[in-house]
Amino acid sequence: MAKTQRWRRYWDRKSATYDAEMAGWDRRLFGDSREWACGQAGGDVLEVAVGTGLNLPHYPAGVRLTGLDLSVGMLAMARAREPARPVTLRQGDAHRLPFAEASFDTVVCTFGLCAIPDPAAAVAEMTRVLRPGGRLILADHVVSTSWPVRVVQWLLELASVPLAGEHFRRRPLVLVAAAGLTVERQERFKLGLVERLVARKVS
Secondary structure, three states: OHHHHHHHHHHHHHHOHHHHHHHHHHHHHHOOOOHHHOOOOEEEEEEEEOOOOHHHHOOOOEEEEEEOOHHHHHHHHHHOOOOOOOEEEEOEEEEEEOOOOOOOEEEEEEEEEEOOHHHHHHHHHHHHEEEEEEEEEEEEEEEOHHHHHHHHHHHHHHHHHHHHOOOOOOHHHHHHOOOEEEEEEEEEOOOOOOEEEEEEOOO
């Protein structure tokens, strides 16, 4: 609980500068990953780690959208964004999603699993709230396919993990497979630093 409160306070403070920082990463590294992820969502959609709502403008018309984040500061920024479609924003923990089983047709998480303390628990929860046949859509920065870059990522984590809980060497694809989801689409680029995927809950 104390660690959760610490990360909540960290992201509350971070909310003031988050958009400006992410604009640079989107431009230099992530490309069209937000549009790619959100554009494939449909039906009742949950976005985990919705943050300041950077993804909200990219969802198709007609989706019924719920966004969840640990940080009330981030959610305040998301509410001020005034998206083009209605959205329900809730404060909550990705490790214990406050939704019943089989509540959503699509779950989206972009650039969030890198900072969630227990990504395996979060993926398990995302799977739990998906309906049979529902899709999990992820995009994140991951461990590189280049060994010199992996060394740099390891060095960065020496500071980033204790200070901000930010991991650079995770691989959500492995967690998705372990959760029993069927990967239908997977892309990796920028020396393997960015990976995005679509997986389906079979039953």
